[in-house]
Amino acid sequence: MRRREYVTAVGSSVGALTATGIGQAQRRLERVLPADSDTAVRPGGELVFEAAATPGFDPPATEWWIDGDGAAEVAPAAPFWSYTHRTGNPTAHGQFDEPGTYEVVVAADGATASWRVTVADDAPAAPSATVTCDPGPAATITTRDELTVTATATDDSGVLERVFWQEGRNATYVDSVDISGADARVTYTTTAGDAIWFIGGYPMMAWVVCRDGRVSVARTEGPSIEAMRDVRITGTNAPVRAGEDLVVDAELEIDGDSTYHGFVEATLELIVGHDPTHVDSTTVEVFAGQTETVSLEFTTATVRNTQTFPVRVETRHTAAETDVTVIGTDDEGAGQLTVTNLSTNAPVTGGDWLEVTATLANTGEGPVSREVELVVGHDPTTVDSQQVALDAGETTTVSLGYETYPVVNDDEFPVRVRTGDDSASRSVLVYGRDRDGNGESGEARFSVSITGTNAPVDGGDWLEVTATVENLGDTAASHDVELVVGRSPEVVDSRTVGLPAGQTATVSLGYETYPVTNDDTFPVTVRSPHSSDTRTVTVRGTG
Incomplete structure (x- = not known):
């Protein structure tokens, strides 16, 4: 039986073709996939048809039909609806079950393009396709981590043409990449927060298409993706007197997709001291994309001498740290040397002098004398110091520095000024010696x-x-x-x-x-x- 099936594609509910208006450019449809007018496929095989519309129009009002004896169908909707919508290229997917000859036609605004499809047992086989995800389904990552999906394709005829990436539940077009030859391996990389199909537990698909339209599809599951629980310390009530409560205020931010994560439970831990000790925790629920301010606290020990030590707020994924001061019982009424401002001459080139300037204030009730230190690096090293004495209410500015190491590559690290009562830090950049005039390094990094x-x-x-x-x-x-x-x-x-x-x-x-x-x-x-x-x-x- 000879038949003619019409299917109206994206952007139109009208079955009739529209004539080109007077004064408008003549519409043209040019074959993209298959590139030639004739192609062949084995019984049960699938083909992708794509035409380029000139001039372009979005969304395209197109019709597809197929003529021929036997069972065959062409579908312009899923899985290529979103690709057509994004590119303006009418695209359809067809399956041919029985041997024979078929004509596939696409029409838009009076223009047409067509392909002759021969279905025979000796036609080229479909290309092979596999796809994997790293990290894989067994992993759990955050929305800020990176995902890499890899597709491997092989075609015995050596005419590989393209890989279409699609989210695998709704067939939403993500990206495409050109390939060639008999073997190809391509990757799609994104952050987990952008891969909403994985967040929802959907797979990802790779459609491997040959130049003659033959196609195979493979899919992969991705890792579990949880919302990122980020935290920063917004303030403390330090300095406090020994025996009083020290309060640390922190801001929790949930970086996730509200469609898939909704309310996220997060636990914040307060850890204090050079010998870290867990002293407080709280659990809150925050809607994805929102922030919440929390307070953590503990009662300080009744110490005789003033102490400065780190306090750290941790979540499952991140941590924030600052230094606080507890005034000893023997030091009540004494001076306190705090750091109120910190600046540097960074970035500098390796081997040059790195200078750190700090403004110091005596915020206590009496005079103070302290050795002020400059500490640098991820493995902290004291590189300079200066004795500072101030009366109550006085301020001063000190400059500390050292000759940086002549590193080959750029190096970024923290510098900290500490007084014994207080400290402040910031990150600095030292340029590698091999940088060229454009500030770019030709060395490996x-x-x-x-x-x-x-x-x-x-x-x-x-x-x-x-x-x-x-x-x-x-x-x-x-x-x-x-x-x-x-x-x-x-x-x-x-x-x-x-x-x-x-x-x-x-x-x-x-x-x-x-x-x-x-x-x-x-x-x-x-x-x-x-x-x-x-x-x-x-x-x-x-x-």
Whole structure:
């Protein structure tokens, strides 16, 4: 039986064709996929048809039909509705079950394009396609972590043409990339917050299309994606007298998609001291995309001498830290030297003098004399100091500095001015000596980004951290990538990674945790000589 099936595509509910108006450019439809007018497919095979409309129009009012004996159908809607809508190119998907010859036609504004399809057992086979996601379905990551989906395609005829990326539940078009030859491997990379189909538990599809329209589709599941619980300390009531309550105010921000995350439960922990001690926690529910201000507190010890120590607010994913001062019972009425302003001459070039200027104020009730120190680096080192004496209410400005190391590559690190009563810090940048006149380094520069961990783990179990390493420079190189754990940083694992310029690698680092009695939450950092990334992890106590 010979038949003619009409299907109205995106943007039109009118079945009749519209004549080109007077004075308008003549509409043309040109074949894109298949590129030629004749193509062939095996029984049960599928084809993708795409035409380029000139001049373009959005959305396209098009009709598709198919003539021929036997079972065949063409569908201009899903899975290529959103692609047509985005590009203006009428696109359809057809399946041909029985041998024979068919004509597929698309029409728009009086213009037409057509293809002759031969369905035969000796036609080329469909291309093969596989697709994987990194991190995979077993992982849990945050909305700020990166996802990489990889499609691998093979075609015996050697005419690979394109990969269409689609969200796999609603067939929403995401992106496409041109390929060629008999074998191809392409990736699609995005942050988890943009991959809403994975957040909703949807798969991702890769449609592998050949130049003659033959197509295969593969799909992959992605990781679980949870909202990012970010935190920053907004203030404290320090300095306080020994024995009084110290209050730390923090702002919690939930970075997620409200459609999929809604209200998110977050626990904030307050940890104090050079020998970190957990002193308070609170759990709140915050709607995704919103912020919440919380207060954490503890009663300070009745100490005789004034003490300055760090306080840290942690969530599951991030942490914020500042220094506070508790005035000892023997120092009540004495002076307190606080840092009210901090500035530097950074960025400087490696080997040059880095100068840090601080404004100091005596906010106490009596005179004060303190040694003020400049401390630099991720592994803190005191590089300069100066004795400062002030009467109550007085202020002064001090300049501290040192000659930076002549690093080859750019280096970013913290500098801190501390008085014994107070401290302030900021991050500075030292340019590598190999920078050219445009401020760009021709050397290799390894950027690192943590993509996931297997935390929480039980004390004594293996803690694994996965990270992506990318060579952002212009030359190939090998560098050590280290895993550093704890608040007193300790290198527990390392890998030597070799990368050509512009290339990326994934590394897994880990170590056997200590069998602690109580739960322990602490930072883990993956670092290269040029970059670092930190996450907070929990080891569950065995008690």
